[in-house]
Structure formats: C-alpha cells, structure tokens
Amino acid sequence: MTPKVCLVMREFSSFNRAWTQILRNLGIDYTLCIATAGSTSATIQTPQGVFAAGSADLRGYFRQFDAVILCDHSLNLNDTARINYSVFWLSWNAPEDPAFLFFNPHFSTAITESAYNSNFPSDFPIVRPDPSDIAGTLEAADGGSATNGDPLIQTQTRARGACVLFLAENILAHVQTICNAHINNTPYYWRLNTAKHSTLASATYTHRVARNGRAGEILAVPAPPTSSEDTETYPSDCVVAYRYRNCFWLPHALARSPFSVNLWDVAVQPFVFWLLYGLQLAGVRPRYKLPVQVETDHPLQATGTGAPFNHAITTQMGILEASWDYMRDFARRKNTAIVNGLVVGTKYRSTSTTYHWHLLYSTSRTQAERDAAMRVHQILLAGHREGSTPCGVHDHTIGSGSGYWSAAVSANFVRHSGMRYGAPNNVPIARGRCCVAPHVLPAGVAGADAQTVQVGDTELVEWDIPTSGTGNTFDLPMDNIHAARIIIESEIEEMLALGFGDGYCAGHKYTNTAANNSGGECYWQALKEFGFRGVRSASACNTNLNTKRIAPNRFWHGFHLIGDMALDIYGAGIASFSWGLYHPSAPDGGDAVRYYQLDHSSDISSGWTTNPELAWRAYRRVLCQATGRWLAMTAVTLGAAYFHPIHCLMPASPSRVLDRFDGWNILNAANQPHYNHAVELLENMDAVVRLLPDVLYWGTITDVMDHRERVMG
C-alpha cells in the first residue's frame, strides 16, 4: 500500500517547503490542496476539482488518503479565521474517513463565524482558547515567559521545549512543544474539559487510528517532575497532544514561512518531531525510515585548564574516557556508528600539545597525561575496528587553520615521509601549464614531466608543474589537485601511524572535514581517488578564502557533500569550552543557555543562584533545542549533526561523569549542576527513536548516503 497524505494550505507565500521535503524523504506521496480562504465558506482546490469545505464531495475525495494535514496556524488568538473551513472535518469520523492531523490549530473563541461555532463538536474536550481569558483557557508553558520574538518561527535558537510524557508508549522525551501561542510571544499548552474527556474516553469508537478503541485519548502531557527541585508542574487537566476520534490535536510542527529547502536555505525546523509523531499516529507507514546518527569532531583533545573548572589534563582525559566508553557502548547497543573527525596533521605541522598526536606522544606531556590520553585513544581505536566509533581525517593544520583550501597558500606546509607524495619524493605541488584537449596538443609542446590529470569530467595534460623537491617543508598553493593529494595522503599516513586502518571511517569511506570545509572540485576529486565516498561540508566550502560553493544537490560526480549541524553548547571563538548549562560568569555565548538564547525574559539568569528549579528549566530547553536541531537535520536535509566532546563535556562532574542530570544534587568542578551533553543527548534521541519506530532508526552515515541516493534520484 502506497502511503499518501493530503496537505491543505492557504497560500504558497507562507508555505514551508519542509512539509513536502520531509514527506519526500520518507517516501510518502502527497497532494497539495489550497483553501481559497480561512473561513468556513472556503473552497478546497484539489487536483480532482474544487469542493466546498463541508461537502460530501470533499469528504469522498479525502477518503483516498491515509491522513489529511492542516498546514496553517496563527500566532494571534484574536484571529477570527485561519482554518475555519476545517471545522466540518472534525465530524467526519467514520472508519472510512482518513485521520486528520491538526498542528497548533487555531480554534480560539475569537472565531465568531456562526458556521464554525455551530459545527464545532459539542463534545470536543479541549478547551477553546479565549484571548480575553488566556489564563482560564490555556496553560502557560515552559515557565510562562515571553520569547524574544515569535516563538513559532524560531529555528536554531530560542527553543520552548518540554519534557513530555507519552502515555501509551510510557516514554519521556524532551521535544520542542508549543500547542498554541499568542502575540504576547508566550507559548501555551492546552487545557482539557475533563468531563467531556471522560465521556469520550469511555465511549467505544472504531477507527484504525484509535489504538485503544475509544473516542478520546490523551496522547501526551507535560511530564511530572522527577526531582523535588523542579517545581514547574502543570495541573492534571493540562495536555499537549490529544486524539479526538480520528482527529489529532498536536503541537506546532512547522513554521508558516516560505522556507525553501536547498543547499543553503534550509532553516532548521526544530518542531519537526510532532509531524513525524503525527504521521505515525495516523498510521501513515513511510516507504523509508530515516537513519539517525551523530558525529563528533576532535574526539581526543585537551583544552584550557583555567576557570571555571580548572580541570587538569588528566581530569579532562578521565571525563573523555568515561564518556567515550559510554558512547562506544551506546553505538554497539543501538547498532549505530558515531563518526569522528580526528584532528590530524599535528604529527608534522603543529606542535600544539592539545591535539591528538601530541597528547599521546609529546614529551612535553607528562607520562600520566599521555597514559590518560592513550586510554581514550584505545577506546576510539577499538571502536574504529569494530565499527562503533569509526574515525576519519580532520585537519586544522593547513591553510588558515580551517582545513581544505581555507587559504590561497598553506605557508610552511610540512608533508609526511614516504608513501607516494611524501618526502623525499619530488612531486607536483601546484598547477602547471595544461591542455584540456590532448588531441589538439602539438607534439613536443608538453615537457618531459607531462602527466594526465583528471578532475571531474575534465581530463587534461599538465606539464611544467612546480614540484616539491626532496624537502618536506614548502609553501603549498592550496588550489589544485596536487596539493589536495599531498595533504590527504599525509593525513592518512598519520591515521595509519596512530593505529587506524584507514583515514575514512572504515567501511563508511567518509569523514567530517575540519571547519566543514570540503575545499572544492580538486579536493573532492582527490578524496575520491583515496577512496572516500563523501564528506561533511558547509555550503560555502572554503572559508576563510571564500571563493567556492558546493555543487547543487550536494552531490558531485557521485561524491556526497553532507550538510552540517552543530550541536555544541558553547560558541567557538567566544569560549574555549562550554561553561555548562548556565554559569552566571560565563562569557556571552559561553554556556548552553546563552549560546542557544534560551534565557527568555531573563527567566533563567534572574534567579539562577537562588531558585533550583531554573537549572531544570535550562536543562529542558537545552536538550529540546539540541534534539530539535538534530532531528531537523535528520528529517529535512539528510545531513549530519555533530558536537565537540572536549568542548562540551567539561561541565560533567569528574567523579560522576556518566550520571544523568540531577539539578543541584550533583555538582561539577565549578559547583554548578553537572551535565554530560553526550549522555543526555544520546539518551534523549534514543527516546525519540523509540517513540517513532515507523519513522526513525539508529543508522550510520552510510545509511544516510544510501538514503540520499535513494530519494534524491
């Protein structure tokens, strides 16, 4: 049976293209229908004709679909019409009717249209929001503070999330959740008319989406606190998701904004969980599940030993060791692979003792430090061999420090020894004279050093090529395939010297590039020559030089250029590492709350030291934001999310590294709440994956690339 849904929307100027992109990625067929107005008198333009919103013809048309999805919502509870036309569908409850998915629906009492109010089901159990009595009809969510801006269109920052209890599944998960919002920029949950719900919950009802065979079902509520510190509680009549017969009342899913989905214009859709959950509830079984995977950059590194944690290097290594042991085990249990971009180039080109090679081997490090680092390294190595933590090259020692082609010239470049491009071999290092049509090249023009070079479709003959000589140090122009080959071979040589069998994450033939710079065509070609299938890449793929863009579709001659999404909890360039969920003295952007702009109306910072509840608020918001970003990358752009362990894990308590967050009951070295980003993030995403077995599975970057080829055609 081919999954098929109908999307009903009002106008393309505010239609978020992520709706259709997600459906395409899932292999769900869809039809777009246009409502001609927001009122009950609207007609619905379908490919099979124009039907009145309440007509039998439309009802019959809808019956071919697994689900009908309402795409519009309102920020203004005073609006008198937005999706009024859909009121008739609340009564289309026969077994033959499809499921109706309402996300953040506008059904406030400000709607005065009599046709709406007279057709609104009298037994509908969710209290209609009243803009003149918000406190009596809605429950202010997430602390009740106002967002700095429209909470419904936030993307990478300013999350409004919740720890949600999914009742049927009995699973707790942190997901971005706004049931309704208003022009005061405050998010709300719904209130239930418990008497009506009680009636519905005891009434038998037959429809394929009624899992419990009842007419009404509470699907999800704000989870009760798990700690006495957390006093943010909600009354028993508060709900965030409800099934009324075959109609699902669900929180906000996608913003009303003409976001495109392209190599650049991919605004993060952090509420996407609810669309995926709604599809599953409606029984829309996708052709394809989406692979969930995560990556790290710099899996073994040291950072500053200063405030606020003052961790010694051995302490840092201890936190990494415990965390990597956990992550490796997690990957094994879940059958995923945590891909890691391992900083290389430092064996030859950097003497910084913070990096992987020197942590293991530099005599500037104490024996205890080297031993501690080696324990982390051995976990990574074992994980690479077994497939749980595969590692690939990630080189910050070239160009401007930002990886491939990040500068015109990599000054004082130091290459490796041996292999094909290492010292003392005299190898090309820059472009020579060339002829791209060898069949018209007159005899005798090309010199004795002539060689055939291929980049993409272009095969040419090059000669008079500047070469390296026998030395190992020279200025290396970065804009050519010869440089790319030398650089990549030197990186692989270092990986081999570190004990890894390869430089491309073993069978995945992939790596996450330094600074997300994949360079350009010459690097993509060289990477292919060394066996890579793809790399992670930003759209502007050679910052700081900034002369290149990646190929359309992020696909170049069969080579994948995977999109990037950072899940870090600090701003690189602002702080050397994260100061934790929140720290009163952190630099702006130096902790998770500041980095993700989660201090709504100062409702975290204003009472941090006196109100223990605020740590839980910060925890919820951070986890919701990071999970939302990760999920959006998974579902919309088929990209790769990543974080930097060394920079994100220092807020963990050195003596209780793997403990779950427990507010002020477990403190870190700065006497602030302990928080392990790796543990929390993976556990929360695992809860999401367990909630969505029809849609998600723990996979690998290989699965992501396979899926891109499958759905991108």
Added chain:
Amino acid sequence: MPVRFLKNASELADVSWETPLPVQVANAKPVPADTLLVATTTVTADANRDLLGSTSTELPTLDGCMQYRKLVWFYFRAGADSTTYRILARATDHNGAPLGAGWQEIVPATTLPGAANSWNRIEIPATTDGYYDQYRIEVQRTAGSNYPLTSKIVGVR
C-alpha cells in the same frame, strides 16, 4: 537485396525482426536543464548581499556551471520595494579555482522587475551564451522594507 549492417563490430547481419537496424532514438533525450538553486532570500539594504545571504564578495552564489549555456532565474517577490540586482560571473580552472580575483560584471546594478506578489523571469546572460563556472547574484533593497524573494535558478545546456 537485404539491408545489411555491421553488428557487434565484426558480424555482418541482415535487417530482420531478430536483428533490427540499430538506430538512435530521437526525441528521447533528457531535458537539457537542471535545477541549480531554490532559495528564499530576505531582501535587505545590505550592499553585496547575494541570493544565499552572503556579503562575502568573492563567494559565488552558484559554482560548477560551465556546462550551462544559460541560467534562467525565476523568482517570486513578496514585496514591491525598490530593489536592484547585479550579476557577476567568472571562470575557473579545472581545479575549480577562479582564474583571478574579482568578477566580470555581466549585469550592473539594475532595477529588479516586478510588483509585489509577482512572478518574474530573467535570463543570465540576457543575450549570448554563459558557460561561466561561477555566478554571483546580488540583490539590494534601495527603499522601503525588507521582503522575501523566492528564487529558482535553472541551468540550461
């Protein structure tokens, strides 16, 4: 006299039901156009801001376009606010490196056609052929308020 043809480079075959004359099927070539970009840009008063929102002047909006004779830029502008566009282009070598710094300006700052909520189409270049490797397409609002501009750019071989 049967019609004969060379089959498998060495075998001479008569035309028959079993061995039809090999012909190239006409009218079955793929559409010689590729979608290169779909983007929604907030048109601001920033100078040198391209369709991807970048003000880094050396950064192309589109790369790897050498195979395209022409680009066709379809756009839907939500606002009528006075706006200019400018199109820059340049070639790269086989490594993908621009032949030099800067750009060839193939369309100087020109009023962006169209009213609010209007569809429009611009060919790049307007005359002659393109075959440039990189293009940079900049839009700048010169009066009024910011508005979204949704673009689709198709490369035509």
